[in-house]
Amino acid sequence: MSDETQRPSQPRGPVDASLIPRYCGPATFARLPRLDEVDSAAVAVLGIPFDSGVSYRPGARFGPGHIRASSKLLRPYNPALDVSPFAVHQVADAGDLAVNPFDIQEALGTVEAEIARLRSAGSKVLTLGGDHTLALPILRAVSADRGPVAVLHFDAHLDTWDTYFGAPYTHGTPFRRASEEGLIDLERSMHIGIRGPLYGEQDLTADGVLGFQVVRSDDYENEGLQTVIDRMRRRLAGPDGAGGPVYVSVDIDVLDPAHAPGTGTPEAGGMTSRELLNTIRALVGTDVVGADVVEVAPPYDHAELTGVAAAHVAYELLSVLAVNAR
Numbered sequence: 001m002s003d004e005t006q007r008p009s010q011p012r013g014p015v016d017a018s019l020i021p022r023y024c025g026p027a028t029f030a031r032l033p034r035l036d037e038v039d040s041a042a043v044a045v046l047g048i049p050f051d052s053g054v055s056y057r058p059g060a061r062f063g064p065g066h067i068r069a070s071s072k073l074l075r076p077y078n079p080a081l082d083v084s085p086f087a088v089h090q091v092a093d094a095g096d097l098a099v100n101p102f103d104i105q106e107a108l109g110t111v112e113a114e115i116a117r118l119r120s121a122g123s124k125v126l127t128l129g130g131d132h133t134l135a136l137p138i139l140r141a142v143s144a145d146r147g148p149v150a151v152l153h154f155d156a157h158l159d160t161w162d163t164y165f166g167a168p169y170t171h172g173t174p175f176r177r178a179s180e181e182g183l184i185d186l187e188r189s190m191h192i193g194i195r196g197p198l199y200g201e202q203d204l205t206a207d208g209v210l211g212f213q214v215v216r217s218d219d220y221e222n223e224g225l226q227t228v229i230d231r232m233r234r235r236l237a238g239p240d241g242a243g244g245p246v247y248v249s250v251d252i253d254v255l256d257p258a259h260a261p262g263t264g265t266p267e268a269g270g271m272t273s274r275e276l277l278n279t280i281r282a283l284v285g286t287d288v289v290g291a292d293v294v295e296v297a298p299p300y301d302h303a304e305l306t307g308v309a310a311a312h313v314a315y316e317l318l319s320v321l322a323v324n325a326r
């Protein structure tokens with residue numbers, strides 16, 4: 001009797017690195033199966049190679065491939081959360097979405113439709129970007145069936161600016177548009193890791209009106225990790241403590257350029273990857289409805305530093321989803 005007939009409901013996991021060397025074979029995230037190789041997936045990892053919304057260095061269109069290539073060393077068991085994220089339920093790589101690099105509005109429509117399609121097939125979606133513009137169409141799709149969601153946004157930047165060159169859909173503006181469109185819960189959303197020069201003081205006041213609280217990068221040093229985690233969990237619980245759906249958006253430039261040089265708009269004074277991974281782990285027990293890891297720009301990376309950091313961030317997000325599903 002084959003394994004499959006004995007255990008028909010067993011999720012198909014990653015390729016075994018003790019049988020097939022890690023550097024062999026097609027690069028799916030964490031060497032997971034492709035979505036078309038499994039019946040269905042509780043979580044789909046979707047690449048979106050799009051960087052037409054960037055204000056500075058381009059290159060995030062190569063992010064999905066780079067994160068996958070940097071994810072080959074991930075192992076199946078996560079001791080930090082005591083979970084095997086690919087054994088609890090089926091996780092699969094949905095490949096790359098082909099989006100129009102010359103027409104941003106059309107690209108946003110393609111992204112929204114694909115996220116909606118995967119979600120209606122029963123998959124939560126972890127998106128590998130791509131630039132931060134992508135958060136807007138993803139939030140449109142998620143809030144279409146979950147209503148306004150809390151946005152937990154890890155980034156050096158607010159990304160609530162209004163326009164660049166008059167353009168409303170850019171990587172610096174997704175969360176202003178999302179707030180204006182009523183996609184986010186104004187009482188439970190938060191940025192973590194904010195730092196660096198702004199256009200003016202009004203950037204921060206406008207951001208508060210749009211529904212965000214701010215944890216600054218320096219707060220990790222001044223208050224400590226546990227205090228930051230407590231603030232995050234209190235904010236996500238909301239004023240009545242009841243909680244609700246949370247969308248997690250991770251711009252890899254939240255990390256210090258020493259930890260993640262491969263990104264388009266780097267800012268000094270950032271978080272360590274250890275701080276970021278530990279903060280994400282503290283999301284166990286919150287209703288994470290989707291997530292992205294964006295702004296990985298491989299042309300500026302060295303030794304896969306940024307790719308490995310992004311792969312681990314994605315792995316911790318998948319681990320949280322697995323613990324929550326258990």
Ligand SMILES: N=C(N)NCCCC(=O)O
Nearest residue numbers: 055132157171172265295
């Ligand atoms: N979302 C990212 N990574 N960066 C936004 C920077 C916008 C600016 O150039 O002011």
Ligand SMILES: [Zn+2]
Nearest residue numbers: 156157251253
């Ligand atoms: Zn950023």
Ligand SMILES: [Zn+2]
Nearest residue numbers: 132155159251
């Ligand atoms: Zn961003």
